[in-house]
Amino acid sequence: MTFDVVGTLIDFEAGLKDCLAGIASEAGVTIDGEEALTLYRQARYSDGADLFPDDLVRVYLAIAPTLGLPAERRYGERLRDSARSWKAFPDSAEALARLARDYRLVAMTNARRWAFDHFAAELGNPFHAAFTADDTGTEKPDPAFFERVFDFVASEGAGREDILHVAQSQYHDIGISRKLGMTNCWIERRHAQKGYGGTIEPAAFTTPDYHFTSMADLADAVATARK
Known part of the structure; x- marks a missing residue:
């Protein structure tokens, strides 16, 4: 993931x-x-x-x-x-810990490495690997960012078809992940609020493969599917 x-x-x-x-x-x-x-x-x-x-x-x-x-x-x-x-959403750390029991979790962030290190600690350091803007030299939704991750996943014997990409930004993640042939999951954090808040509005809405309003809901759905 x-x-x-x-x-x-x-x-x-x-x-x-x-x-x-x-x-x-x-x-x-x-x-x-x-x-x-x-x-x-x-x-x-x-x-x-x-x-x-x-x-x-x-x-x-x-x-x-x-x-x-x-x-x-x-x-x-x-x-x-x-x-x-900055704090994690209340459900983030627990949901990631649950998912990490069965999946390799890879962070993909437009933040610089110095900031990501603080975010990762706040989340309980659940990640198998992480890619920041410093590592890739670019920012999502640039396909080059994703291609760097695909190369890493391939080095571990998997492909983009094995990835579930989880994100809240339609602009930075959901739209481009669809174009690149990934399975995606939209976490609609602002489901109870109007507008896109601090995130740029996409030119077009992309219907995700999976849609939840919290990380907890995603973790619950994964647990149910694995039974």
Whole structure:
């Protein structure tokens, strides 16, 4: 099983909103979390973007004026560094531990390795292997990212047809995994909320092979199927 990490297993939206709210409180202003995510998404996926989460310094300086926050680099660095303490979704670690009993789990993240190391520790270090933007030199949905993983899987005697790719992002993962002939599973983390939050909206929706609203539901379905 291959997994997107940020947004699927790690609640980056809550991490971003909490950090921005803390800065806002110190500045004596109030911000709307969903508005902040919309501004983040627009700034994050613009020209000149750096690798994630280093790019949060640039993003903060871009969105701070609109949110009424102090446009100072030290606050952008604070937002970037907040990634070290972002929390997993409540069901992520337990579900991964259950799945790891029977499957090799491979992380595929657009985050840099320094950030992924913190995410992996937060998740209980369940991964058999991991690929970051530093390892691949590119970001999903670039097919080259996936091809790097396919090469690794082939080195272990398997093929892309043996992989279940699990992710919440239609744009970064579900659409491209379908095009590359993978079986996929969409974890719809924002099922109770409108819009795409901090994740870019896809040009077209891709119906996944499997669809759950939590990692716990996926782990339960796998357990049932194996009986």
